[in-house]
Amino acid sequence: MTKASTASAPRAAASTELVAQWRELLDKHATVSCALEKELQHRHRIGLSEFETLDRLVDAACETYRMSDLAADIYLSQSALSRAVARLERDGLVSRSMCSDDRRAIFVCLTDKGRAVHADSARTHREILGQTL
C-alpha cells in the first residue's frame, strides 16, 4: 500500500491538477451562465437559451439552418432546444418552416421583431461577458 502510494504520487498530483482545472471550468461556466441568465431576464425578459438561439440565428441564412444544426451549435438537448424555440415562436421572435424536399427537416428563421430583440439584448450579453470572463 505504502509502496504503491509512493510510486503513484506524481500520477496523483497530475490527477489533482486535472480535477482542479475541471472544477475551475465548471465554476467559470456557472458564474458566466448565471450572470447572463439573471441580467437577460431582468432587462429583456429573455432566457439564456433563448438568447443563445437568437445569437446563432442572426448570422445564419434563412432556409438553410435546421433545428438539428442549431442543437449541435448551442449544446442544448433536442428537447431543451424545442422548448426554447417554441417560446421564441410564441413571442414572435422566430418562425419555423418545414423543408419542402424533406419534411423531417425543420428550418428556423429570425423575424424582424426577433432581430430587434437580439440587437437590444446582445448589448447586455456582451457587457456581462466583459464583466465575468
Next chain:
Amino acid sequence: MTKASTASAPRAAASTELVAQWRELLDKHATVSCALEKELQHRHRIGLSEFETLDRLVDAACETYRMSDLAADIYLSQSALSRAVARLERDGLVSRSMCSDDRRAIFVCLTDKGRAVHADSARTHREILGQTL
C-alpha cells in the same frame, strides 16, 4: 451610421473576441461533460451529476456537509441535486440524515459502497479529464 460604425469598430472587435471566448468555454464544457457522462455511464452505470456528488462527498466529513452546501459546490439546481441524491440513496451509495438541532438541515454522507464505487469510477473520470481538458 457609417461614422458610428467606424467609431465603434474597436468595441465591435472586443465584443467579437468576448463572444468567441464564451463559445469556446461552452464548447469545452460540453465536450468534457459529454465525454464524462458517456464513459461513466458506459463503464460504471453512474451519471455525471451522481459522480460529481460522490466526488465532493468523499472529501467531506459526515454530519457537516449539508444538501445546501453540496448544491452550491456542484452548480446543480436544488431539484437536480435532489434527484441525483435520491438515485444515489436508492442505490445505497449515500445516506441522508436530518440534523437534530435544525430539522430543516439535511446532511448527506457516503456509505462504504459509495466510497468503493467512487474509487472505481474516479479512475475513469480522471482518465477522461486527461484526454479532453
